[in-house]
Amino acid sequence: MPIQLGLQRMRLLLKHLGNPQETFCAIQVAGTNGKGSICSYIYTTLLQAAIKTGRYTSPHFIEPRDTIHMNGQVASKEMFETCRKRVMDIDKRFGTNATEFELLTATAFECFCEAGVRVTVIETGLGGRLDATNVFDSPLVSVICRIGKDHEAFLGNTLEAIAREKGGIFRENVPCIIDSTNNPSVIQELKKVAQEVHAGPVYLASAKETNQAQTWSVTSPSWGTNDYQTSLNGSYQGANVACGVYALDVLTASFPLMIPHAQNGLKNTLWPGRLDFRDIPGVGKVLFDGAHNKDAAIELAKFVNLQREKNVSKSVSWMVAFTSSKDADSILDALVRPGDTVYITQFSSVQGMPWIQSMDSRVIQDYLSKKHIRALLVDEKNRKNALRSAVSQNPLTVVCGSLYLLGDMYKTLHLE
CATH class of the missing domain: 3.40.1190.10 (Mur-like, catalytic domain)
Structure with missing residues (x-):
């Protein structure tokens, strides 16, 4: 219900x-x-x-x-x-x-x-x-x-x-x-x-x-x-x-x-999926963060931009998915800069909450294309390979936009 x-x-x-x-x-x-x-x-x-x-x-x-x-x-x-x-x-x-x-x-x-x-x-x-x-x-x-x-x-x-x-x-x-x-x-x-x-x-x-x-x-x-x-x-x-x-x-x-x-x-507090760096075997270092609304995206952007300023990575690879009800445009505006690459995917159906749907990837791709941001569609089976490609392209790779996406990724990548 x-x-x-x-x-x-x-x-x-x-x-x-x-x-x-x-x-x-x-x-x-x-x-x-x-x-x-x-x-x-x-x-x-x-x-x-x-x-x-x-x-x-x-x-x-x-x-x-x-x-x-x-x-x-x-x-x-x-x-x-x-x-x-x-x-x-x-x-x-x-x-x-x-x-x-x-x-x-x-x-x-x-x-x-x-x-x-x-x-x-x-x-x-x-x-x-x-x-x-x-x-x-x-x-x-x-x-x-x-x-x-x-x-x-x-x-x-x-x-x-x-x-x-x-x-x-x-x-x-x-x-x-x-x-x-x-x-x-x-x-x-x-x-x-x-x-x-x-x-x-x-x-x-x-x-x-x-x-x-x-x-x-x-x-x-x-x-x-x-x-x-x-x-x-x-x-x-x-x-x-x-x-x-x-x-x-x-x-x-x-x-x-x-x-x-x-x-x-x-x-000693642990709280996965919030500005959470993980070193993934066969992939590399990835930053995970829910960032499911504009305010959270602004805070993630502050953290990411500090890494940019430290020359950790001038450009960033992003992997994103959003719940269909969210204002994805404002989240993306806070996060993505020219020169970045965005891998767009969808999270799987949410157990016990069938009314929660992932936003259509093409809607996000169309928005980013208008802003001249490189945007690639990724299906569920290829997310790990896409993540590997993202990390090889940019030292700073971020997975964000929904805790449901992060849950999928932690399960796929066997993260705790």
Whole structure:
């Protein structure tokens, strides 16, 4: 079933399952870009403190069960299938007509309940207010990262309208963390929503660059000023680090967390497919990044252009695919320069989400041809060979445009 926002079906499904979401505490993370990184920072840090923790992020990368992690491991196939069957049986028995995302979310909650985790880090799927994950009456903390224009058909066509939907995760007397790099009008709208529901206190998370690579200085409420390093690339990670640290600081009211836990957690966080360099046998070094909307593409472009300036590669080879609903033109405008080569492909059908379609490659080719950019069509069977050709042509080769494409490529190339 395609996207159908609303909580009635989800609440009914969970009720018939015995409300598994009431067996653990939740940390909710919403926003447009950065949610996954923040969830991973918090999750890895909680594990550093030996706290039984679960993480639910979306969309899936390789297969649906990789959205569900517990205690440092992806949900086992056996547990996932057992919990999934239970959810499907209940859905059918009571006729709740849950969407695929609602079924997956309920399956995650069942897995967490089964595993006996104490706390979970929950990434909002779409928006916030009416998202299937927004079923917690008293989460430990609400985090809003960078908000941009995305899914306007569901969330509104202004940043303020989208912010209001994202702020729908706020709850009375629950601390709120907001990425301070957001547009001032977004921050103002989120503060207004927090005031309306009596949420708070509200913290604006910020970070300062240090002289050390991928290290930021963050001054959080009770921990004060400390440096935090991450293995994840990109200047935008500073804002994500700040949100993660602030949230973890707030969590000290509930868990025995200390600064070294956060420092080690952030340093050891892995989050595939985001400015992710991989050395592929028989192919060479390739940079993978989702970059599925304009704001994400701008951040990827900043990183790539730094490599250009360092003379790593003046021209770049790109392999791209986009979801049919995306504004591919604005993404390509942010990324591609004259002299670059673009290999255009399509991702395969998405398991559990048949309504998600890859954009027609010829549409992208026509657009690039008008801009006099060399564009080559690549079918699924020839992607690895095309990637090898791209790397031989340019030292910097980037695969981007959709996490669904990256999932295909990681599976084909046997990357973890």
